[in-house]
Amino acid sequence: MPEIAVDALFDREFLQRLEALSLAARQLVRGRMKAERRSSARGSSVEFAEYRPFTEGDDFRYIDWNAFARWRQLVLKLFVEEEDLYIHFLLDGTASMDFGDPLKFDYARKIVAGLGYLGLSNLDRVSVVPLGSEPAQWWFPSRGRDRFLPLLRYLAAMPVTGAGAHLETATRKWQMMKPRRGLVVMVSDLWGFERGDALRAMDRIRYGRHELAVIQVMDETEQSAGAAGEYELVDTEYGHRRKIILDRASAKEFDDNFRQYQESIRTYCRRYQVPLLQINTKLPIMDLLLKSLQQGGFVR
Amino acid sequence: MNFLWPIAWSLLGLALPIVLFYLIRQRLRVKPVTTLLFWENLAPKVHNLPLWRKLRRFVSLLLQLLLLALIIFALARPILPGQSTVATSVILVLDPSVTMAAKSGNGTRWQDAVETALHRVDAMSFGDQAAVILAGDPPQVLSPWTGRKGDLREVIRAAKIGSTVTDIRPALRLAQNLVLSHPGASIELISDTVWTVAPDKDSLDKVKLDLVGTAVANSGITLFAARPLPAGAGEYQLAIKLEQNTTTPVNGELTIQQNGQLMDVLQVTIPPGQTWQKFWRAQSMDAVSFEATWKPQGEDSFALDQQASAHLDPVRGINVTLVSPPNPFLEIALGSQTLVKTQRVWPAPAAGDAADLTIFNGTVPPADWHGKAIVLINPPQSGFWGERVGPIDKPLVSEVDKDAALMRFADVSDVQLHDATEFKPAPGAHVYVDSFGKPLIFGHWESDPRWVVVAFDLDQSDFVFRTAFPILCANLIQALRPDAVAEANNVPGPVATQLKQIASASSAEVVKPAPGHWWNAIPFWWWFALDALLLLLIEWSLYTRRITE
Known part of the structure; x- marks a missing residue:
């Protein structure tokens, strides 16, 4: 090309x-996907996420001393980790x-x-x-x-x-x-x-x-078998060849095969909630x- | 077998591209596709074709070549054994007899005749010529020799049916003469053969007869006439005659109307082989119109003889100039006639006058006289009426022509004559009364110019005292009134009503008219071509679309 x-x-x-x-x-x-980009990880952004009890090994710099003064319990103040x-x-x-x-x-x-x-x-x-x-x-x-x-x-x-x-x-x-x-x-x-x-x-x-x-x-032409006749089909991708007589019956069979394949794609995407066009x-x-x-x- | 266009066989070269085309079509068309996912397991595949399917293609090729040969065969215009390869000429003689208006199938005989003529024209090949004659007396050449089918069709369609029964002989004579200019031409007569006079065998020589129409039942009016009677001014007689051509009695209703008002209604039975007739007698000084309508019971195929009309002119006044010294007998006899205006003058005017009748009593008209009708009573000299010979010795009425209109009901056999003059009548004169070979009353009174000579002096006879005298005067006057007879063509006549077809297969070669289908005009070899072309298209379609596989 x-x-x-x-x-x-x-x-x-x-x-x-x-x-x-x-x-x-x-x-x-913006209207539909608010907050969807926040990472599940907690990080160092300015946006508060939640409190978590302090455990050993935690960075004491994140201890919320105001909360300790109120609750007498060491808690960590977690922030939303924003990521690309x-x-x-x-x-x-x-x-x-x-x-x-x-x-x-x-x-x-x-x-x-x-x-x-x-x-x-x-x-x-x-x-x-x-x-x-x-x-x-x-x-x-x-x-x-x-x-x-x-x-x-x-x-x-x-x-x-x-x-x-x-x-x-x-x-x-x-x-x-x-x-x-x-x-x-x-x-x-x-x-x-x-x-x-x-x-x-x-x-x-x-x-x-x-x-x-x-x-x-x-492409539009891929969705139907096309005009009747006798053809040698050449697969442009894999180079495979197949001689075929295209009549009404085989055209219908093509339509059935095509429809089934498309349906299998749709079924897959529905099952796994994959957006599909x-x-x-x-x-x-x-x-x-x-x-x-x-x-x-x-x-x- | 011969061919009119043998060069068409050169078109066999078209077989080569067909074979090439077939070979090209044998090669599979390469169709690039992005995936074979959906083409898998499709049946049938080419490599799985059974033997008969592969043979099918060869059969298809052979079939196409055969069809091509058929088309070329048709284009070459084959001539079957017995068919002529040279151009033909034909004279179409159309019979426009009034009887062609009779029903025939769903139309009329005339429509059949026109259709037949058109089919003959359609069947003309390249180089053929035709002429069209419309029979009659005289016959009419509608189209001279031409090969242009359009012109021929146009004149045939424009031809009109006549109002009388045709005399076919002049048309056949004309056709025979036209044949002389085109040796080998044939004559085709399209007629129902209801003719006034049958043509002789020589006239029908080499004539093909396209007989249209069959024997049909018919009854109708064959005579309807009104005529004035000589008995008196305004008296007339109305006569009607009905005829039929079946072997059983025909019943029907006859209606007569006078001046649009019902005059008579009759239930009539016409016996087979006979006529039914009736007369009415009446008097009218005014014009009178009569309408007769005949409604037969049952089927009747010819409508033109079911209505008739007659007309009587009003009684016309007659101006009479009497050139005579005072003669009360003549003046009274003339003055007593209805609608007669008499004027007596003496002596005769120099240049004649406009009177309908001028009577010269004892005198003769001047040399340059130009009156309409003249009666000369005892003319003293010779003239155009004849040569004066001399007096007749002891004249006696010996013979009277009672059949002459002038002498009708006028009995002059006992008239006493004291003297009379012998004349040698002019050629063409008719002797009405004579005395042993010597004419006493003679002249020419049946048609113009009318003149009568009374070769004796009225004053020297007792003729004026006889009843024959005013009757003779009345006959003189009546003869001057125009005949108010029915129009000659108001009914087709007995020949038409009988619808008797007088020609038969023995007198001419009878050709059945072709059925009225357009495809009869198409040559058979065109059917070959059409069939072959149709099959070729079907085969091509089936082969290309692989429907038969």
Whole structure:
């Protein structure tokens, strides 16, 4: 895939609308997710959390002497430990994303750019991890709106990282880097090596104690079998070939298979309370971002 | 087998792209997909095809080639054995007889005839020519020789049915003459063959007869006429005649109206093979219109003979100029006639006058006389009426033409004549009364120019004392009044009412008219092409969509 200039992929109008979206995001997120970013750890911020009886080994500097004077009991005054939120965007860069009109990969990159902008604006630490067969350079966690332009350049230069990738394997490789726990937004078509591949990849993320959100990106033509005829199907990702006669019966069977797979994804996400958006690339990107804000779970 | 357009076989070259197309279609179309997850376990797969399914494709190819051959075969316009390969010419003779208005199926015979003619035109091939003649006397050439189907259709559709029974002979003679300009041309006569006179066999030589209509039951008015009677001014007779063509009696109701008011209603039974007729006699000085309506019981296929009309003009006044010394007999006899205005002058005017009748008594008209009708009583000299020979010795009435309208009811056989003059009548004159070969009353009174010579002196006979005298005067006057007879075409006539088809298969080659379906005009080889094309499309659709697999 040719390298795309920043301006070509993320034009001025897109960026202007992102700014407007970030304002909407503040209202939406603030109202609904108050206090969700506080860490369970107690730390040294100025915000009081609770009292705890003093035990041996505790730092006596945290003893609340006023409370001792009142209760005659040594208690520690605990404060909320505020910490940065890490948002990891796992961007599917496998060959299957290099398909459709517009390309699913371009659409996915815009999603990451949009959500990334919201995260950076919120002073979250945003990282982007390409999922592919080839090791690719990450976008290491960064914070602040001034990092948005480099993020765009990174995304614009991001290639599709070849064929034959397993989602689970790519996810495992990322986890081996021991990323900080946080919100993981997986942007992928979820077409794995086989049916369980995508689910296992999501399992791995959940097992790593990350919060997971999934955006499944599809092209419209992938959702139906297409015109009847005799075809040799070529899997663009794995290179597998299959000769097939496409008639009404086989088209119906395709529809059934597709529906079952999608349902399995939905069932999984419902079971584990994973926010999920299944969309096709015909949906305007801003509508999608707004939808992700309304549904919740994709940004904080 | 011959072909009119053999070059069409060069289109067999189209088989090559079909084979190539087939081979291309044999190759699977490559369809890139992002995943095969949903294509797994789909049946059938190409590599699992049984042998018959693989053969199916070869059969499909063979079928397509066969269908292509069929289409080309049709385009090549095959000629079956016995069919002519040269262009044909045909003269279509349409019979517009009034009887073509008779019912035939859901329409009329005329509609059938027009449809038949249109089918003949539709069946014309490239290079064929046709001419269209509308029968009648004289016949009318609706279209000269032409190969333009549109023009032919237009004139055929524009042709109108007539009001009388056709005499077909002039049209056939004209058609035979047209054949001379197109050797090998055929004549096609489209008619119900109800004709006034049957054409002879020579006229029907090489004539194909498209017989339209079948024998149908009919009854109707064959005569309805009103005529003035010579008995008196304004007296008239109304006559009606009904006929039928079945073998059983036909009952019906006959209604007569006079000037729009009911005059008579009759329950009539027309015996088979006979006519039913009735007369009415009345008097009217004014114009009179009569309407007759015949309503038969049961089926009747020809409506045009169920109504008729007649008309009588009003009695017209007659101006008579009597050129005579005073003659009370003549003046009284003329003056007593109804609606007669008499004027006596003496001597004769120089240049004639506008009177309807001028009577010269004992004198003759001037040389440049231009009156309408002249009666010369005892003319003293010769003239256009004849040559004066001399006196007749002891004249006696020996012979009277009682059949002449002039002498109707005028008995002059006992008239005593003291003297008379012998004339040698002019050629064309009719002798009404003579005396042993010598004319006493002669002339030309049946039609214009009317003139009569009375070759004896009224004063020297007792004729003026006889009743025959005023009757003769009345006959003279009545003859000058126009005949107010019924219009000639108010009923089609007995030939039409009988609907007797006089031509048969023995007199001409009878061709049954083609059923009125448009597809009869399509050549059979076009059916080949249409069928082949349809099958080709179906086969292509089935093959492409793999429905049959």
